[in-house]
Amino acid sequence: MRISKIRYYYPIGLFVAFFLDGSLSEKFAGSFFTNTMSIESRLFLLWIVMGVFFAKVEHPYFWAFTIGLMFDLFYTGVIGPFFMLIPLILYLTKMMYSFFTPSFIVVLLIYLIDIALLTLLFYWINVLIGFTSLSLTNFISGTLGPTLAYNLAAFVILYLPIKSLMEGSSR
Template sequence: MYRLSRLKYIFPIGLFVCLFLDGALSHVWAPLFFSYPYSMVSELVLLWLVLSYFFQDNIEIPLIPFAIAAGAVYDLYFSGILGLYIFLYPLVVEITKILSRYFSSSFLSMIMIFFVDIVIFETFNYWAYYLVNITNVGFGDYLIYTLAPTLALNLIYFVVLFWPIRAIYRWALDDDQI
């Protein structure tokens, strides 16, 4: 039961930290993340949501409401298009749920599902910006100069943060009672 679990505190704090770090890392490492013609997008919030789905066991964290809330904060603070991330974060949670039915919960399956989530998330994000003329980059250039570096960065995040996040969840789930 989520409300009696340590995850009641750990999950929102982790989500906030990831939301903060997405912006902070993009600011601090801007010369690395955004050196022409390449750009990398840090998606720690997606990583937290996807790994939370896999590590929640039988607690059933209300991921969709948290994804909507994180999307609203992201839209208001970073994006400038209200509603894009409110839609995309819950979509990624649902895609993760659907894909996880067909694969085991192994490290390789999780990284593959995260890979698919990032591709879908970033491509929908690109299309939305393209439709409202915020970007005029061609799809081929987007694939090479934005999606590929973004995938590389976020897969590195996944590999580096998988075990610490799993350890946090194991600690939080070790004793369900506070």
């Protein structure tokens, strides 16, 4: 019995994407975060979505909980939001996956839905616990829109390399 390489590549790639999100946000902080907008890099979510579509990942929920906990510890300071949201997004992605045949457009649309849902749910959690008083209109125009645009560009650039890596290492 042959062990597929994705068993090792998936968690390594997930953690690289996670740390790359933070590194890009710090490196380009002047461009990503201004008075009128903020861009949230979600490359780790791209990795999770691509894993659902193009790899046979062992224990995907374990990795989703782990990356959610790490996100909470490193970036939010509040344990819980991403710890619960990332596995929920994974579950919804798997549900949507069952209805579609993977293609560039299908994966792109599901990825954008996932980002919009994750960002919106995190905003609502922050409103509920009093961490933000930003109006929904300002949130959509200042955070959600730029975040979707940035992650759309990242998806277009990274789709083929990640797809090739995942398909090649899942065999």
